[in-house]
Amino acid sequence: MRSAVFVDFDNIFIRLSELDANIARTFATRPLDWISWLENSLPPYAGIDAGAKRNILVRRCYLNPKSFGNFRPYFIRGAFETVDCPSLTTQGKTSADVHMVVDLLDLLDHKVNYDEFIIMSADADFTPVLLKLRKWDRRTAVLAVGSTSPAYRAASDLVIDQDVFIEEALGGGNMGYTEPARIIRRPEPQVPNGTAALISEITGTVNMEGAASVSPEKTAYIHHVRPNCVSVGTEKQRDQCSRLVQTFVRSSPEAVTMAQLAYRIRQAFPEVSLDWQGKGSFKLFLAELDLGTLATSPVIPGYVYDPLKHMAPAGDTGIRDEIFEAAEPEMAALARKIHDLTDTPYLSPTHYGVLFSAIAQEINQSGYNMTTVSKAVRDRCREKEVPVARQHVNFVLRGIAFTGHRFGEGRESAGTLAERLLANTLNLCENAQLSLTETEMALLRRWFHT
Numbered sequence: 365m366r367s368a369v370f371v372d373f374d375n376i377f378i379r380l381s382e383l384d385a386n387i388a389r390t391f392a393t394r395p396l397d398w399i400s401w402l403e404n405s406l407p408p409y410a411g412i413d414a415g416a417k418r419n420i421l422v423r424r425c426y427l428n429p430k431s432f433g434n435f436r437p438y439f440i441r442g443a444f445e446t447v448d449c450p451s452l453t454t455q456g457k458t459s460a461d462v463h464m465v466v467d468l469l470d471l472l473d474h475k476v477n478y479d480e481f482i483i484m485s486a487d488a489d490f491t492p493v494l495l496k497l498r499k500w501d502r503r504t505a506v507l508a509v510g511s512t513s514p515a516y517r518a519a520s521d522l523v524i525d526q527d528v529f530i531e532e533a534l535g536g537g538n539m540g541y542t543e544p545a546r547i548i549r550r551p552e553p554q555v556p557n558g559t560a561a562l563i564s565e566i567t568g569t570v571n572m573e574g575a576a577s578v579s580p581e582k583t584a585y586i587h588h589v590r591p592n593c594v595s596v597g598t599e600k601q602r603d604q605c606s607r608l609v610q611t612f613v614r615s616s617p618e619a620v621t622m623a624q625l626a627y628r629i630r631q632a633f634p635e636v637s638l639d640w641q642g643k644g645s646f647k648l649f650l651a652e653l654d655l656g657t658l659a660t661s662p663v664i665p666g667y668v669y670d671p672l673k674h675m676a677p678a679g680d681t682g683i684r685d686e687i688f689e690a691a692e693p694e695m696a697a698l699a700r701k702i703h704d705l706t707d708t709p710y711l712s713p714t715h716y717g718v719l720f721s722a723i724a725q726e727i728n729q730s731g732y733n734m735t736t737v738s739k740a741v742r743d744r745c746r747e748k749e750v751p752v753a754r755q756h757v758n759f760v761l762r763g764i765a766f767t768g769h770r771f772g773e774g775r776e777s778a779g780t781l782a783e784r785l786l787a788n789t790l791n792l793c794e795n796a797q798l799s800l801t802e803t804e805m806a807l808l809r810r811w812f813h814t
Contacts, residue, residue, distance in 0.1 A: 365479045366411065368422035368471055369402065370464050372430060372485030372540075379407030379486060379509035383530075390534045392435040393704060395442035399423065401533035402482065409480075409503050409521055421476065423465060427458040437705050437797045439488075461485075465493050472500055479503055483520075489512035495519050531645060532623050532666065601636050604655040605629055609668065613658055619669035619677050622646060622660075688712035695807045702808075706792035708763075709756040717813050718750045719760065720778035720785075732772035734761055763788035782812045 373392075380388035403418045420580065423444040427436065428451060438444050447467075449460040464483070471478050481497055483490055496746060497504050498519065505522040507529060517523050517589035612628055613620050624647040629635040649667065661667040661677045669676065689696040691711070703710040705709065711719065722744040726737055737792035738757040745752040762783040763770070800808065 365391050365416050365418045366479040367418055367420045367482060368468075369399070369420050369424070369482040370468060370484065371423075371425040371462050372464065372483075372487060373425050373427035373435070374449075374458060374460060374611075375487055375511055376398050377432060377435075380530075382510070387530055387534055392432070392438065393438045394534075395423075395425075395444060398529070398533040399442065400488075401529075401621070401623065404621045405532060405589065406522065406524070406629075407627050409636065412479075418480070420482075421478070422471065424464075428458050428460075430525045431501055440726060441705055442796060451495065461487055461489050462649055465490070467537065467808060468493055468784075472497075472502075480505065482507070486510055486512040488514075488516040491516045491519050492549060503805070513624065528623075531647075535666075537618070537654045543762055566747050598641055598793075601633060601641070602751075604651055605633060605636060605649075606655060608632055609650075609653060610658060613655075614673065616674075619661065619674045621665040622666035625650070625668060683714050685710075685715075690712075690792075695811055698804055698807050699811055702789065702793065702798070705796040705798050707759065708789055709752075709758065709759055713811055715752060716749050716782070716811065718745055718748055719752055720813070721756070723757070723760070723781055724776040724778050726774045727771055734758070737761065737771075760785055762769075763792075766791075779814070782814045786812045786814050 377388050377392055380391055399420060406418060408416065423442070425439045425444045426446060426447045426449050427433070429436070429448045430450060433448075439446050447460075447463055449458040449463060451458055462778070464485075468481060468483075471481070480503040482505045483494070485509045490506075491513065494504050494506070494516070498521075503522070504520045505524055506516070506520040507524040507526065508516065509526050518742055534654060546740070609625055610627060612625065629646075632702075633770050637646075640646055641652070643649040643652065650660070651667070655668070657671065658668055659671050659676075661669065667677045667708075674722075683695070688699075699708075699710055719741070722741045723737070726740045727746065730736070730740070738754050738761060741757045742754045745757075760781075761771075764781060767784045767787045769784045771778075789808065789812075790800075
């Protein structure tokens with residue numbers, strides 16, 4: 365299924381910020397992750413093969429460059445076309461909606477017959493264009509954060525639940541750092557000590573949509589939970605869900621997203637998915653299932669896979685240096701930003717110092733061959749308990765070489781190598797349209813010990 369996505373950045377970012385600043389920042393800095401979620405996890409439309417793969421061919425982001433221009437590099441890196449929509453009025457109104465409508469209608473006459481249009485905005489002004497797309501037999505999906513018009517929602521074929529999007533596509537705002545993949549096994553039953561108190565949990569929300577209408581699927585409900593007590597029916601349902609997940613994952617040619625599994629369980633056991641047996645989310649429910657040797661991956665949007673059959677999903681390893689972040693919070697934030705946009709290794713200044721010294725020592729002693737040097741330098745760093753991977757060493761060696769430096773033609777020094785990597789990093793930042801202030805430049809020099 366050929367798709368196009370149009371992002372009203374100002375609208376989505378501001379509304380997410382009202383909910384949680386971390387969630388908004390995750391949306392703005394990790395577009396590739398939620399694009400992957402859209403491609404792999406949105407449910408199919410009626411009348412379309414459930415196995416049809418969604419392929420987002422057009423990615424466009426419309427933003428106010430004055431207010432949000434610092435997020436543009438992340439979308440460029442995510443293969444988005446970015447359209448600047450500056451404020452045209454004293455109230456800050458932009459022309460993003462007009463640009464989006466014109467571009468949407470242009471694609472109707474495109475040589476490529478786009479099957480689906482995904483609009484990320486809560487602006488009800490898009491209702492007429494949704495109706496026109498429906499007349500042309502095109503499928504439409506909208507993500508509206510916060511309240512919006514019932515007519516706008518009704519005009520779309522699929523309304524992406526904002527809570528599901530935040531939880532699954534944005535990881536609840538905690539995508540920056542993740543735990544390593546693990547094998548999920550059902551915990552052993554526990555016998556409660558003493559008398560377990562009855563716990564009442566009230567969950568759910570009431571969403572006011574437009575003219576004071578209540579979203580029916582979000583009505584509040586009450587359920588009672590007895591700690592460590594599982595009914596026979598609940599246990600049977602879990603066993604059935606476990607078998608379903610194991611069968612589906614093992615029959616898949618690749619790792620399966622958690623959202624796909626949640627969709628399958630909703631179809632097979634709709635009563636289970638009401639509140640995921642009191643767990644509140646599918647991920648917590650999944651942790652209760654017996655999945656045998658299947659493994660999970662925290663790479664967004666979250667995967668379950670068979671290590672004996674599938675490749676582990678690639679993605680951010682979630683490396684975190686708490687000592688670095690505590691000692692130099694501003695530098696660590698800049699380092700993370702540069703890492704996200706340029707792939708420059710996220711290492712502390714101390715670790716970079718050890719790395720530069722190890723490279724210089726190895727080349728001065730044994731000469732230069734990239735393959736042997738990268739292995740030897742990695743081993744030297746490990747001996748000093750510095751967590752440097754071989755791909756980090758290769759990145760640094762290539763980056764220094766790209767500045768015109770020729771290894772082995774003279775005696776190497778850690779200071780010279782640091783200067784060359786700094787020059788390469790500045791080039792990468794420029795290519796990524798990441799402008800650095802004087803303060804950030806000073807932090808960058810200190811990061812590399814230059």
